[in-house]
Amino acid sequence: MAKPLPFEEAAPAERAESEPALFVDVDGFEGPLDLLLELARRQKVDLHRISILALAEQYLVFIEEARRMRLELAADYLVMAAWLAYLKSRLLLPEPPKGEEPSAEELATALALRLRRLEAIREAAKKLGERTWLGRDIFARGAPEPVVIRKDARYEASLYDLLKAYAHQRQIKLNSKVSLHKRTVWSLVDAREALERLVGHLSDWVTLDTYLVEYMVEPAMRPTVLASALSATLEMVREGKLTVRQDEAFAPVWVKPVADAAEAGA
């Protein structure tokens, strides 16, 4: 809403009993056009034959009244008042010789047309509202029986996979007696790439651990993954790309992309 208008008189406004026809309650209106429409209805004539001049006068009286009562008026109402005051003066003055501007008559007609259009859409809105609403007047099945999706799993495996698995298994089993497992390490570069990729999709705090689970192919890799990811995270924090948080010792580590960094990329 617009700021209260400056008033010169400090005296409290009183509702004049002598003006019963006009109730000043701007809250009930959906803007100046709505107010004009209501005033037009009081002319009790067809909107096609409405006197825009009379309407403009009534509107200005209304606004005056509202100001006198120190009602807060939105800027829209005041703009309309100014425009109507202008229109009124044009309508009262003799029409100047054909200028570039539209004539006062044309302006009045355009306003009448706008009022009729608002009235028409309002009528349509009313009809729409009076239709049977789903969930109010008519109802769908209360206990729908959803379609059960039976998943028929079809397993895929090639002979190549089969032989590879067999050969690998047999060889590993026998070799394991003599050789050590090769230590797999998750490199810092891998961790950084993964984090940057993942963090790109996020806007809120996420625990580091949830990221990492995806990479936990083998339990043995857990320490290296954790260590590399944490150091990568810290580096990204240093670069201002991430915020990191840990609520207490041994609690999950939360990360969140820095908003500016994300927006800059958008």
Added chain:
Amino acid sequence: MEEAVDMTETAENSRIPDHGEAMRIAEALLFASAEPLGAEELAGRLPEGADVEKILEDLTGLYAPRGVNLVRVAGKWAFRTASDLSFVLARDVVEQRKLSRAAMETLAIIAYHQPVTRAEIEEIRGVATSKGTLDLLLETSWIRLRGRRKVPGRPVTYGTTPQFLEHFGLDAIEDLPGLEELKGAGFLEGRVPSDLSVPVPSDDDALRPDEDPLDHDDLFQPLEMDQSGTGEE
């Protein structure tokens, strides 16, 4: 269902023994679903050769006098309680959120004038539209962002959704009440005379020539700033 195996026989009319069975299946599918089902969707689930149109016609007739009717909504089919029984059922409604007059009017303008921009809505109503109204309507999923108008500032265009049709029990957007009157009075014409303006609402997914698709991130970011700051509602 043994007869269903015989596929050489195509159901041309209801005399085919499968028709009754196909009707039962269609009934079960439509009854079970809370969402309307399309004729093609149904056809895919019915025995081969079933005459979907005939089945739907027969079911509509069969249920017309009953407490539950088969109706067409948003181009699809659904069972709904008979509208004349709302007085008994309305008691079940748990305080439905009422739309404010501003929201209802905005919805109507979007429905009748779609695709329409926020500025156009405001022009018709003669008042700023608070962001809350559009948000609320988007939340009901009755309106959607369609695209962006090809004018300076590329404002977002709004339109209605199939859920809108479903909610108000409309088969198509052309069934909007009072549409003919509005059209006849010329109120659906564009404000600015333009070759591009088509004086009928369209909720077609296809964008109008004066619409651009939404930007990739429109759905994830604030769409427009609330430039007025003096929302009326």
Added chain:
Amino acid sequence: MEEAVDMTETAENSRIPDHGEAMRIAEALLFASAEPLGAEELAGRLPEGADVEKILEDLTGLYAPRGVNLVRVAGKWAFRTASDLSFVLARDVVEQRKLSRAAMETLAIIAYHQPVTRAEIEEIRGVATSKGTLDLLLETSWIRLRGRRKVPGRPVTYGTTPQFLEHFGLDAIEDLPGLEELKGAGFLEGRVPSDLSVPVPSDDDALRPDEDPLDHDDLFQPLEMDQSGTGEE
């Protein structure tokens, strides 16, 4: 369309003026309710003096031949899809799934070493095999239960099926490559332990001398307890 006639005619009691209307209301209430409704609950919503028992009886009869039936559940009433049509509410989706490495290894061992018991599989793999893995392989129908090994505990023996051959494009199980072929094709690399041997597999249906036939109820009961409890998968 014989049913149509039955449906429009509301049973014998249509002489009572309100009975038909009360039936329509009951229909709508039952349709729209998320929970089954009790007779008393219904009575409370029906027009004064309506004969609930008769209405429910008539509705049950009316819907009995249809795709949706009025049924009693837990002493209350609800519409449900006709039980013979439950198949229409299920949709089959074929989902391509990849076997886990553990399953793949287990399968390979069963293929090469059949008939093989679970303990033997575990011995070859060096890790416990979870019950889930074997169940999953049984589900693929690539492996089967062959019999029971004549040893204490009579463990089940596993072997492959004709579907296994079909899936892997093998003409016979003997076509699985042997040690030399595996080496030649590069499956075995580097230092191949001298004690590595690859058996010549056989999926012959005939039981081996050390196998007993399966017990009668092996197919209906849990075959073995998951003794490990710490399956590695």
